[in-house]
Amino acid sequence: MSIVKEFTKGLWKEIPPFRLVLGLCPTLAVTKTASDGMGMGAAVIFVLVLSNVIISLVRKIIPKKVRIACFIVIAASLVVSVELLMQAYAYPLYQSLGIFVPLIVVNCIILGRAEAFAAKNPVLMSAADGLGMGIGFTLSLTFLGALREIFGYGKLFGSAVFGPAFKPFTFMVEAPGAFVCLGLILAAMNYLAIWQSKRAGLPEPAIAASCGGCRACAIGESKQIVEG
Amino acid sequence: MAEKLWRVTMSPHLRDGTSTSSIMWTVFCALLPQLGLSAWVFGPRVLLLAGVSIGSALLAEWAVRKAMGRDNTVTDGSAALTGLLLAYVLPPGVPLDLPFWGAVFSVCIAKQLFGGLGFNFFNPALMGRAFLAVGFPVAMTTAWIMPQFPGFLSSLAAPDAVATATPLYVLKHAGLAEFLREFGNSRGWAALILGFRPGCIGETSPVLLLLGGGWLLYKRIITWHVPASMLAAVALLAWVFGPEGWFTGPVLPHLFSGGLFLGAFFMATDYVTSPSRPRAKLIFGAGCGALTMLIRLKGGYPEGVCYAILLMNCLSPVLDDWIRPRRFAPPLQCEPGKKP
Numbered sequence: 001m002s003i004v005k006e007f008t009k010g011l012w013k014e015i016p017p018f019r020l021v022l023g024l025c026p027t028l029a030v031t032k033t034a035s036d037g038m039g040m041g042a043a044v045i046f047v048l049v050l051s052n053v054i055i056s057l058v059r060k061i062i063p064k065k066v067r068i069a070c071f072i073v074i075a076a077s078l079v080v081s082v083e084l085l086m087q088a089y090a091y092p093l094y095q096s097l098g099i100f101v102p103l104i105v106v107n108c109i110i111l112g113r114a115e116a117f118a119a120k121n122p123v124l125m126s127a128a129d130g131l132g133m134g135i136g137f138t139l140s141l142t143f144l145g146a147l148r149e150i151f152g153y154g155k156l157f158g159s160a161v162f163g164p165a166f167k168p169f170t171f172m173v174e175a176p177g178a179f180v181c182l183g184l185i186l187a188a189m190n191y192l193a194i195w196q197s198k199r200a201g202l203p204e205p206a207i208a209a210s211c212g213g214c215r216a217c218a219i220g221e222s223k224q225i226v227e228g
Numbered sequence: 229m230a231e232k233l234w235r236v237t238m239s240p241h242l243r244d245g246t247s248t249s250s251i252m253w254t255v256f257c258a259l260l261p262q263l264g265l266s267a268w269v270f271g272p273r274v275l276l277l278a279g280v281s282i283g284s285a286l287l288a289e290w291a292v293r294k295a296m297g298r299d300n301t302v303t304d305g306s307a308a309l310t311g312l313l314l315a316y317v318l319p320p321g322v323p324l325d326l327p328f329w330g331a332v333f334s335v336c337i338a339k340q341l342f343g344g345l346g347f348n349f350f351n352p353a354l355m356g357r358a359f360l361a362v363g364f365p366v367a368m369t370t371a372w373i374m375p376q377f378p379g380f381l382s383s384l385a386a387p388d389a390v391a392t393a394t395p396l397y398v399l400k401h402a403g404l405a406e407f408l409r410e411f412g413n414s415r416g417w418a419a420l421i422l423g424f425r426p427g428c429i430g431e432t433s434p435v436l437l438l439l440g441g442g443w444l445l446y447k448r449i450i451t452w453h454v455p456a457s458m459l460a461a462v463a464l465l466a467w468v469f470g471p472e473g474w475f476t477g478p479v480l481p482h483l484f485s486g487g488l489f490l491g492a493f494f495m496a497t498d499y500v501t502s503p504s505r506p507r508a509k510l511i512f513g514a515g516c517g518a519l520t521m522l523i524r525l526k527g528g529y530p531e532g533v534c535y536a537i538l539l540m541n542c543l544s545p546v547l548d549d550w551i552r553p554r555r556f557a558p559p560l561q562c563e564p565g566k567k568p
Contacts, residue, residue: 174363176359187341
């Protein structure tokens with residue numbers, strides 16, 4: 001596989017929150033405004049690229065049995081550094097993201113890419129994969145944040161987009177609004193995928209999943225076969 | 229000799245004309261007396277709110293079914309009933325766009341995206357109310373209208389008050405003594421029970437709601453299990469957990485001053501979102517009542533019927549699964565799953 005392909009798959013084909021449905025905690029929690037989403041995404045890009053590179057570098061010396069713990073230690077060190085950097089240079093953003101910066105450690109995308117990709121692939125590939133996934137994550141969060149900010153506050157990146165007569169739709173910036181928006185976006189993504197493959201004359205694609213490292217479906221199938 | 233042909237059909241052989249739409253429209257009619265009372269005491273604006281709510285629910289149902297490429301279900305009456313029930317759980321002073329957004333949310337997201345009538349987990353009208361309570365919290369908690377009192381009750385309260393608090397709000401935030409000072413005399417109780425008090429459009433009059441509910445019971449559209457166990461649970465818990473100690477609580481204020489009768493007879497008995505076995509219905513109703521009292525006594529809101537029913541809606545598939553009908557046939561001779 002080429003580097004370009006590894007990079008671009010994170011931008012659309014396997015875009016983390018909308019296709020892989022990973023990393024939903026920050027996706028739901030810190031997308032009240034577009035700039036919050038973008039800041040969170042930037043922090044995740046930093047951590048994801050570096051953790052992918054480091055894990056790929058040491059992938060041959062990590063013992064198989066303790067690999068998850070090693071991944072977590074690497075991600076945690078990177079997250080602490082990004083947290084300190086944010087406190088030093090972007091304090092307002094740090095305050096508005098709050099607890100969700102340290103929570104990047106347990107973000108499924110970091111661990112998922114480490115397990116599914118970086119632990120098996122060379123350094124450059126892993127860096128491209130991390131960068132693509134991180135940018136895809138940032139774009140998704142910024143898009144969701146913009147959607148919620150436009151309708152919930154009538155603003156985009158802090159500047160008003162509607163006239164003064166606009167009555168904000170407060171539901172969108174509350175927690176249930178995040179769930180409803182995310183659900184509608186996922187539905188639209190699936191609809192688009194089905195429509196595209198129909199137009200190309202292909203069979204219907206698997207819905208909202210790139211089954212990367214997960215074998216859950218296969219486990220279910222084999223269990224059914226055993227039971228049957 | 230011509231051979232006589234008998235028509236052979238599958239059971240059931242005894243049928244009556246009940247259909248989804250006839251049930252929906254019967255419930256709709258059973259609710260109408262309360263709408264008349266509300267229009268009288270809160271002004272004709274109430275009719276406008278109900279019209280907007282029903283109209284947008286019908287429009288949303290038509291539009292979303294068309295967009296999803298499914299057959300048209302506007303005439304089955306479920307969307308109209310959802311619209312009316314949504315209007316019933318709104319305060320009478322809300323702006324006219326609230327019932328529109330609420331109805332669109334109820335029908336499109338709470339009902340049709342789950343698969344339409346029969347597949348929705350949650351009562352659509354209550355989902356609409358929960359949506360509006362999150363999205364428009366100020367209007368949903370302050371837009372109360374002081375009722376216009378007819379002559380024989382006119383000295384009950386200050387007639388020039390425009391906005392006021394609901395009885396449950398008084399009970400929660402000012403205490404029982406203040407509640408009794410406002411509603412404690414015989415005129416106050418008459419106003420509470422007949423429905424001349426501030427509150428949501430459809431919750432004010434226990435008498436008219438009981439009348440409608442009784443008619444539905446008589447027509448066998450609902451059964452007594454859910455309403456009875458819900459009212460009993462609320463009464464019991466209100467009595468046990470009184471403000472001044474155990475077994476001293478005021479029962480009647482909790483029974484008559486909230487949306488309990490509307491919830492117990494018309495919301496919690498929804499076929500789709502409540503269990504279908506009698507014992508499961510008893511547990512479901514008791515759970516609704518218990519959660520209502522938990523929210524009223526310990527929660528942040530003065531009224532808890534809406535969220536109590538929504539929470540129990542989540543449990544209704546589980547209740548249906550737990551409470552299985554007793555096996556009519558003799559017991560199995562061997563372990564299930566093994567061949568004899």
